[in-house]
Amino acid sequence: MLWWPTLWAALLGHWVSHCYQLDSEDKATIVELHNRFRSHVLPTATNMRKMSWMDSLETTAAEYITKCVWDHNPNRGDTGENLFVGTGPFNLTKAVTGWYLEHQDYTYHNDSCEDNKLCGHYTQVVWADTYFVGCASHLCEEVEGLSFTMATMLVCNYSPQGNYEGEWPYEEGESCSKCPEEAPLCENNLCVAETPEASETPPVSEGTTKSPQPGPDTPTPSSSGPDTEHTTMGTDQTITTSEGEQPLSDTSSPPPDSEEEEEEPMNEGGKATLSSILLAATALLLFL
Ligand SMILES: *[C@@H]1O[C@H](CO)[C@@H](O)[C@H](O)[C@H]1NC(C)=O
Ligand SMILES: *[C@@H]1O[C@H](CO)[C@@H](O)[C@H](O)[C@H]1NC(C)=O
Secondary structure (H helix, E strand, O other), X not given: OXXXXXXXXXXXXXXXXXXXXXXXXXXXXXXXXXXXXXXXXXXXXXXXXXXXXXXXHXXXXXXXXXXXXXXXXXXXXXXXXXXXXXXXXXXXXXXXXXXHHHXXXXXXXXXXEOOOOOOHHHHHHOOOOOOEEXXXXXXXXXXXXXXXXXXXXXXXXEEOOOOOOOOOOOOEOOOOOOOXXXXXXXXXXXXXXXXXXXXXXXXXXXXXXXXXXXXXXXXXXXXXXXXXXXXXXXXOEEEEEEEOOOHHHOOOOOOOOEEEEEOXXXXXXXXXXXXXXHHHXXXXXXXX
């Protein structure tokens, strides 16, 4: 009879974690938010491409996220990566918007970030040449590298990757005035292709139209050093981190870029939900 509780726990664990996976509506939200932010950059962009979902990037993120590690995926290939983790109720819009809100610390004219702030998530979100995104979310009982329990992680991978050292995320000027040949049309200030991008096909131009520029070891101004802020506020914590600051040097261990945002203190939603379900399951078990 001992295996019954185990089976129940396994099934429930599966069901609960399934609830934290992105559905098609979530994916549409992610793409829509990225494109909304990209179409509203200031100063305006001459060459900002419209972003689409790519299933293979989602697969990369989905395979990695179940490891529940607070660090960048060493096997993500040449994709950019933004991470988020938070306890309490997961709000996808808030997580993605948090990346964008780093624009408040970013100055376009000198391509730099305020001291002790992160801007790398923002610059990846609005990187003009990045036009594919794919993400996964997961409820982690524990997160390696953090003291969080029952935390939701969100990983987004980007292609072609952004955040090249010494490059601006986009070119300033009249919207759509320098759209690339393969995306010549203009829609909401974004450069779009004449036929929709096939989301299964990797971008053909990757690595061919331009050679990656940066010296591998020079960090961007936005993310140099271990700019770690890790103060604990209440029970709910969210942290985001971005990769791509050093796209060419992902063999070195990424800096512990982490940033904390305060959230309204709430009880640990994920945990509460899980325990009440387990309680209900136990009750059912006893009844049987
Ligand atoms: C999620 O966050 C967004 C942006 O902060 C907010 O407008 C929205 O109401 C939140 N949704 C829920 C369900 O809390
Ligand atoms: C970039 O410009 C902003 C605003 O003018 C300024 O506050 C900041 O110190 C500058 N950063 C660098 C690294 O020059």
